[in-house]
Amino acid sequence: MLTPKLTAIRLPGIQRGYEPEQPIRFSHRLHAGEMQISCQYCHSGAERSRHAGIPAASVCMNCHRFVTAPLGAVRAEDELAAKENRPPRRVIAPELRKLYDALGLDDDLRRDPAKPQRPIAWVKVHNLPDFAYFDHRPHVAAGVACQTCHGPVETMERMRQVADLTMGWCVNCHRDANRTGIAGHPVYASIDCAVCHY
């Protein structure tokens, strides 16, 4: 009863609103919002493991092997090429360039043995304390929408922590789930300590 009021103000240790700079300016708004790519296309771990996981660069390449720059830029280059009647050059957006560099690809997106492969060090946004065990699988299985905890990701240019991820926040959601069910169908979300702490 007191808890909601308390969490309304940011208490010590609560990282709500954390929105760190990322190595590549990846836009969830563009991918999840405009392009309507489902969350689990990239974060496929969510239904197979406790971690949703951050997609491997190879997953990005599924599309970005072909999409190398915004449509506008490509059109412009085509027109320019037509004008100068030469084959259009491949346009590579600066942010995607970082991805290709990480994979050690050359301009034709072929593996360049000279270039080293460097994994991309994303900055973790949602951090739970190590003594709290969280597992995505049961939540996905129960049909909890990603937005319930991660907020309106599809509107975020840069990923931001929306929920404050306190124990009270978890527990109250579990309580509500038991009362109202999830997406209509009844569920049972235990609030035993040993669900998260062991």
Place this chain on the structure above:
Amino acid sequence: MSRRVMLGFFEREEDVLAATRAAREAGLRILDVYTPYPVHGLDRAMGLAPSRLAFVCLILGLFGAVFKVWFEFWTTSVAWPINVGGKPWNSLPAFVPVTFEVMVLFAGVSTFLAFLVVAGLRPGRAPVMPDPRVTDDRFVLMVEETDSVFDAVRVEQLFAGFRALHSEERVEARS
């Protein structure tokens, strides 16, 4: 405005006690009696009504107890019922000790604070007293010179009748 008061200074408990009784019979208006230690019967002699601090103590004590019982019940059976050692949600007997302690705490502290308020005691307040020796071994009886019929001389004799060391008249400012 200000008022005139007549002070009688005594040395012994029984003298001031008797003097107070006499003064009261003589229809004098006794403002206060200052003593180094509590003198038995003096309050009756002055005709003071018994203190009502006991009620404060009772009420707040009860409040503390009731509040605590409710709180313990609420936390263990309503807010978040957790199975502790197979005990029932509402383990009333186990709540008794804390309830008692909280009752005593509320009662005691509130009575003390109430006392400070009604007695007008607060840190840094300058003591209003006729003679610093009151806190040592002086007994002072203070009567008000009510109206023109007040006869200072008679009062002085009355005091002297009870072995008063001396008496004096003072004007004290009243807010």
Place this chain on the structure above:
Amino acid sequence: MSAEGANRYWRALEERGAATAAEGPDEFAARREGIDLFLSRRGFLKAAGFGAAGALLASCARAPVQEAIPFLSAPEEIVPGHALYYASTCAGCSAACGMLVKSRDGRPIKLEGNAEHPLSRGALCAAGQASILGLYDSHRLRSPLHRGQRASWEEVDRAVGERIATISKNGGAVRFLSSTITGPTIRAEIDRFLGSFADGRHVVYDPLSCSAILDAHERTHGARVLPRYLFDRAEVIASFDADFLGTWIAPVEFAAAWRAGRDLEAKPPRFSYHVQIEPLLSVTGSKADRRIRIAPRELGPALSHLAGLLAKKAGLTFSSPPPADPELSAALATLADRLWQARRRSLVVCGSQDVATQVACNFANEILQNYGNTLDVERPSYQKQGNDRALQELLSEISAGKVAALFIAAANPVSELPGGENIAAALDKLPLVVSFASHRDETADHAHFVCPDHHPLESWSDAEPVAGIISVTQPVIRPLGQTRSLVETLSTWRGRPTPAYEIFQASWRSRIFARQSQETSFQRFWDRAVHDGVAAVEPARFSPRPFDVSAVKPAAPAKAGAAEGLSLVLYAKVAMLAGQHAENPWLQELPDPISKVAWDNYACLAPATAAALGVAEGDVVRLDFGAGSLELPAYVQPGQHDGVVAVALGYGRKGTARFAGIGPRWLDAEPSVGRDGLVGVDASGALELTDGVLRYVREGVRIAKTGRTRPLACTQTHHTITVPDMFAANGSVRRPVVQETTYAAWQGNPAAGREGEEAESEDLWPDDHPYNGHRWAMAIDLTACTGCSACVVACQVENNIPVVGRDEVRRHREMHWLRIDRYYSGSQAEVDVVYEPMLCQQCENAPCETVCPVLATVHSEEGLNEQVYNRCVGTRYCANNCPYKTRRFNWFNYPHQDPFANLVLNPDVAVRSRGVMEKCSFCVQRIQQAKIEAKQAGQPVADGAIQPACQQTCPAGAIVFGDLNDRSSRVAAAVANPRRFRVLEEMNVRPSVNYLRVVRNRDETDGEKSHG
């Protein structure tokens, strides 16, 4: 695994939030960064600890930035945070049990028995469970050594190659010394390598030798074979000093079989009769139905006499004089009768190293027609191949300097054999000594080259423990150092460098594929073998010669002359074995099942002997045997023969110097090592290698007090369930915490031996806590439990339980969540032993929960007694109020002494910080895992889907865990068993752990026996 694999592995770590990728020149440093991250659990708890301060900090500054570094290209099988299991083979000893390696994010973190393995049947022993720590041992050699200096493989190959070349040119004896290697491929490779020399020979020895058994069979069956013993088929077992449940040949396989032979729940029930005749109290002896103490020198004559008795029954003319002790001869007579009644279904085993005795043993089995029934020489075991005669010859060759090149693999002769220093000196004289040791051990110090082999979890290998059963070892992680597989090294020196993988595949294609018929395509066969971890093929058949009775000679009766002085018996402990695991802190801290002493070896004396000598436990005594002397603390061991002093092998290893600083450091702390800086005392000097056998017994040993004392780290100070009479009013001296009965009584009444009424007393309170969903419970069959302590180590590995060191154990602060209480009953001399595994009983009315002020331990709606570490403030009230004393408190921070070992931590279990209480959770992480998977599959949790670490590894299958609300579950059946009882039931705490009464195969029908 491809080269990419390694980097994947390390990135996979970071997926869990590690620091940086492990690349660049010093890969190792990078790993250390990786390690800090594993400390971060503890780190966090600590930080979280500094309550106000921590909060203040957090409110000023954001939490430290954590990076998540995904794969560049994800391998499809690896899902971060998802555990994979790979079938492999345990290399803890030569028994070669099958196992599954639990690999988390490419990091092996747990070994579990492989249920599909025909020998170990899903179990592992303590040593096997602990062996995973060896992978993350920072003391392992990470590159070859040349004269003790780090060298590159190129240099070593060149140097060794040159020497080999000269040898094969000018000739010269080349010897390959190893302990038993059962792998057909490796053996073939070694032979191939030796084949390239004129005089090359492979000499095999076992520090715990069974050479005499093989020699005996050479005499009686014409071939040096070790029969395969089938205890499950034996109805009467007579074991002459063979510790087959503890350390003898293949304890896990034998324990499983032995257990199968005594199954009271089977229809009809079967219960073998097991007689143990031994000088000291072994694990096996502690489980025997009839146990006879015997002086070592009496053993041979006794067995020979038994053979004689049987021969008479069989109408053969063979007689051997009865032993002096009339009691013993009477016992032997009755034993002979029972054996004879159980012809073909009986088994006589003998652990003696005296060939004549072993021959008598064979003779007995032959008379009883056990060959082909309960022991098999046609499909023999390869688990012990040691040939002590060959070893002796080799040693004389070496000391004579007749060896041109000596290669030593999987053996440490300098520390394992008598006269180690002489051997060392001789080695220094040899022109070429190459060791394949993974550590700078005693022998490696005297080798010109040390070419470290992979850890078994890093390399391909195979094993054929028993003819026809071949199990595969596959790598589950890329080598952590610049080590190289033995076969690869040999192939390189042969001039044809080949990757191990190819060598093994080739060998299987040529040798093993041919020996089976199910699969037609080799690839399919190989894939299945690698997947299952084991393949059944045709054994290399050989038909033994018919039994040669002429070989049998009646043993001369023990000479009374040798009676002066004590006989020193050198034995092996289940944890240390011959010492190959001496550098494993888990095993050092594992209390010995019998003595309950950790971190030391000691001189076991019978109570009577100790009293006669005026020696008390902890007094340091000096043992004088001809060749030298030993000084170690005494331990009073009930049930041991009065004429015996027993000392464990495998201690005082050079490598144990690393434990000098283990455990918490504070002003009153004492080191875990002795005065010589090592753990325990090396007793191998007392071994004898004479006329072709390695002997573990010495006669005429004199013993004297030194006046010094060394208190032992013993986890159990009171050894009986009976309280001293002075403390027992009105005669109630025995505490009903363990219940037992006899087979005869049980047959009459399955509930025989019950003490006190098992009555669920009415509840005082409204029933606020119905258990509607699951109701987890456990049942432990005390009849089956052999006390082998595999469960204790399994629990330690699974639950990140720290090692606290000798001093803390001595202060009774060991951290094991699961302990095995061992109680003696009977007289001081003739003891009965009961093992009672004691773990958190998960009481329904848990006394610990009521008293916790901060709700750090409460009850779950599935009947679990939860302990929330991060909520605990550490008042210890719960531990005080626990009648079973199963709660463990973090008195200090207990980091891994070797930070590299943090890689073995189980990421699903929090590492507890200083000042919090911890305890058994029924492996709740496994429960949650199974529930989540069931939820995903939309099915109920199947019975047996959840196995706590202890149940999973138990060789005797004594532990059953499951859901009581599932009426069909095994645990529900166990609870319904009339043998079931609960400890301290009368207190109505309602434990969820049930025990099944101990049953001994005896004739007294009064289940109660006097406990003194």
Place this chain on the structure above:
Amino acid sequence: MAEVAWLVRRPLIVGDKSVAQVTRDICAAMETRPSALWWAGFLAALSLLGLGVTAISYEISTGIGTWGENRTVGWAFDITNFVFWIGIGHAGTLISAILFLFRQRWRTSVNRAAEAMTIFAVMCAGIFPLIHMGRPWLAHWMFPYPNTRGSLWINFRSPLVWDFFAIATYLTISLTFWYVGLLPDLATIRDRTASPWRRRIAGILSLGWNGSTRTWQRYEVVYLLLAGLGTPLVVSVHTIVSWDFATSLIPGWHATIFPPYFVAGAIFSGMAMVLTLMIVARKTMQLEDYITPRHVDIMCKLIIATGGIVGLSYATEFFMALYSSNPYEQFVFLNRATGPLCWAYWTMVSCNVLVPQLLWFRRVRSNLVLVFVISIFVNIGMWFERFVIIVTSLHHDFLPSSWVSYRPTCIEVATLLGTFGLFFTCFLLFVRLVPVIAIGEVKAVVSHDKLSGGTHA
């Protein structure tokens, strides 16, 4: 007036004092320079305190492992000291509150010091529940405050929580009671002292007290009420402390006799401590006229009485154990008397039951040195009583497999000494800064003596 008649026999304050004299005598202790004796005692106490602080900081920074406790004996010195000090505290409240209700006027000379003793003892006691925690920095979790854990409250079923509330309340009420009693005397100091800073401080603390009868009247009501509250409180506190053990199921702890047994024991030990202090104080601070042999005599009698109850409790416990055919219960007590830790048990019995019997003789009671020695013995004995109850019950409990021994470490001993350091430091400061005797009350007694003397002579 009954007590007047009673007073006739012997005056409470000897050496026929005038009211002014009383003020002078008592304030003298604070106005003169401290004696060398005082300095010696103070420095000794201070160094002990230093030792304790060192030990405690080492323990908190390194771990509870620096104590001798183990998996079976989870409490030892820590809780022993806690119960010991709480017990000491109780005598103070008894003297000031309970005897006040019983109108025992002799208390006036000792109640101030006794109350001070209570407060300091409770301070010492309070340390232990805090530092015995594995993670003392999380002690605030013992208090039910709204939190972001959804909201996770505390376990009101746990005796430790009861303890927490009991101790907190006890300390608060004792402080209030003490302060109320101090008000008039602070005023006295304010009005007579020469030093300006002392006047300023006394002025602030006395809250502008002027001996007005109106205030005196309310003052007496409050004092009575607080005494009335304090009396059940002091009983409840040690009852709850005893429940820490009584509500558990450890044989030797799980006993219904504990509450009365503990309360009696507490008063017993407290009286002994009061005697110890008083005898020292009257010697060192020339208060012979105020703390007369009669005070000592009365307290000795109280010690015999409470000591008797304690001895009876020991016997009852033992009898009940043997009478209950519960093997565990029986074992624990036989083990106490004859087991490995029997020396502690017999120390306890001889100090608490045998030694006090000497006080039956008036000659002993009137020999202050002897009384002093006996009081020390009782203090020791009562410490061992708690040690015996806690350690011998734990170290051999249900399962023989987990039987262990216990040996304290130097850190534990240092911590115990440290609390004595804290106690005496506080007490020695107290005798310098505050009137050790309730001036106001003594004046009343003095004039009463005069009055009754006058009328009856």
